Amino acid sequence: MSQIVGLGPVPAAKKAASVRGMSGVTLTMLETWITSSAMGGDGWGDLKRFLLIRLTSTGGVTGLGEAFVLPCREQAVAEMITALAQAAGALETVSPWSFRELAAKINARHNSLDFAAASSALEMALWDICGKLAEKPLCNLIGGNHARPVPVYGNIWSDRQSDSSALQRRAAELVAQGYRAIKIYPLHKHSVTEAVNCVASVRDAIGDDISLMVDLDSQGEPEIALAIANMIGPQRPYWFEEPVGGEDINTLGHLREITGLRVTSRKVVWLFLEQLWLEFVPVLHRLQGRLTAQG
Template identity: 25%
Template sequence: MKITRIETFLLKAPLGEERFWSSQASFPERKSLLVRIDTDAGLSGWGEAGQYGPAEPVASQIHDVFAPMLLGEEARQPAVHWDLMYSRTRDFGAKGSTIEAISGLDIALWDLIGRFHEAPIWELLGGAFRRTVETYATGLYYRGPDPTDLAAGLTQLREEAARYREEGFSAVKAKIGLLPPRDDLERIAAIREAIGDDILLLADANHAYNTHVACTVARELERFRIYWFEEPVVPEDLEGYRRVRASTTIAIAGGECEHTRYGFVRWFAAHALDIAQPDPTAAGGFTELARICAAASAFHVQCLPHVWGSGVALAAGLQLLATIPPAPYTASPRAPYTEPLLEWDANPNPLRTEVLEEPIVPREGKVQVPDGPGLGIRIDERAVARYTVAQRCSE
């Protein structure tokens, strides 16, 4: 099954008044870079590449750097292609958009071999530990015309948090770090009050703090029974991570901006994390995520992949999550203490549902792992065309 064609689709969906903010940036639109690989067997595989920066440099690497390596080659060997793509770009790649490009191609190749063998990716990776996955709602961002307006934010957060409770989520994640810590703690207090005591609450600073501020915030967050504190400090500061982790009983999570096993193993060796969050579309696709999860387990770090993007990225996260062993094994598996949780981005994003013919949507906070071949999804190509603002093709 030879690779005959590689196509990328840059999808954009403007959010208008629904735009939202994290501590780092505003989100005026949702965007995704989808990858399709065609073969001489008539089968096509889909992937998604990158989440964080502009998609154009990622598309450029797919077409200008990697397509010449892949066109005409056998498709049924993603790990071989991964190693060649990584090794031949080591001198200028190894991180960032280069690995995002490799990730999108790798996901599309795994989707292809799944379609070739008529098996889901979870089966090709060794089997599913679970066929139903619990999700947590990622929401509770800064919204409205003035995202720093504390009073307006509290009203909006109470409503949003109550909605997640009604929808049956057992865990929700809130943003912190845009406002001064005292104001952010008021936001967390309002959310805890709205969701009650039974729902797990997670806090994500998107690396907004210095170590000493992060330690203070962690101590204050303990009052609200926060389960994990995500990205307290910048990802370069592993010593800062270690210090925050030593200062609190809250689990420390991070790694969504890290790439490959080479990047993650430094965090594990530094004892910087309780929970590692590699993103399948950014940290290296299925081939590399399986290795990152294996490395994490060797250091007794829980692996809960970061999931953000279109329905394709969500499907990739779901396939991977099915294959992650309980950590640790017990006779009574329970998310998130032993079982992994799937990140469900609850923010507005038409690309999450519309590009899939059967959208993946949680019911009572849970989603089913699909049985279908590859990623287990069918792409609605008319929806892809509707949102595509730039398209490139290599053949």
């Protein structure tokens, strides 16, 4: 499914300004695509639908972006993107910074995952345009030590296979491919006892030198999270992700304090950054960003 929307020229009465080096940049066209779901080739799960965009700016410079979407929300997020792009098209000069200010104003502190995903796609595309106009890679524009290697982990999520033996085989396969860290979802389709045994069996399969991340995928009962945390300590999980919902900051902090595990969260990242910094960073060991839903 695709859509093309003309964003129109800036009214003649407006004079284009310079915003952090992006002088006279306005938007002329937005294209969106929603991909079809597909069956995964490795037998571990289906491929979700993706929402991709392409922005065209003055001079024909284009930028690509992606929005995180959940089932049955794809079209709604695409409509948000269209409305936000039309609002951005009225700016004298559009840039990642001016768009972020616009999005924050429209958001009016009524945070939602879908709005954050829509704004993320456009901001990502604007950064792409910014880099092309500057003729520099984004790592140079944003700064920081971009020569530092970035570690990655093998993520074992499946809506089809969940028994411990299958997870053991999959973990061993990923380690053989070169991954030095593995993440599993032991509570998926498992009881508490099965989940604990699953963590132990995967640890046996990958050995002591591989990092093992445990993700409970925001199950809603703190007592279950605490029971699992207390029993998986000998397996030395590198982190303990989403033991409860990411918005439950008090319980996340309590679990970190009483278990000593590195408690992490990713599902709160659609809140705007100032709220994340003040409320969540002091409590969590690690706050995991999702660029396609950051807002």
